[in-house]
Amino acid sequence: MHQLALLSELNRIDEQIGSLQENPSRNGETPKLLSELMRNREDIVGQIDEKFRRAFERLQTRYKGRVLSKVVDNSCSSCNIGISSLSLNALKNRGELTFCEYCGRILVY
Numbered sequence: 001m002h003q004l005a006l007l008s009e010l011n012r013i014d015e016q017i018g019s020l021q022e023n024p025s026r027n028g029e030t031p032k033l034l035s036e037l038m039r040n041r042e043d044i045v046g047q048i049d050e051k052f053r054r055a056f057e058r059l060q061t062r063y064k065g066r067v068l069s070k071v072v073d074n075s076c077s078s079c080n081i082g083i084s085s086l087s088l089n090a091l092k093n094r095g096e097l098t099f100c101e102y103c104g105r106i107l108v109y
């Protein structure tokens, strides 16, 4: 799987884990769901390049989970600052790890 797709997946799982921890279900399913999610997470983390994973973890501390930002109309959807054509090219044509030059989040599209 593509590195950026893996990061998006990791981000999605982390959000699910976060919301389960905040709002445990009443039917007692939460521990089981959580351990399933943690297993998926491990699996995905194992496939992510170290460079991507480190950047993700570093930003996670800083942004409390909102690490990825989607590119919309060539702008970062988190801070609405336009992305340089150099970065867009690196992201879209080469699939590189690209950060928003303004807020520092990892760009995905």
Ligand SMILES: [Zn+2]
Residues within 6 Å of the ligand: 069, 076, 077, 078, 079, 080, 081, 100, 101, 102, 103, 104, 105
């Ligand atoms: Zn940004």
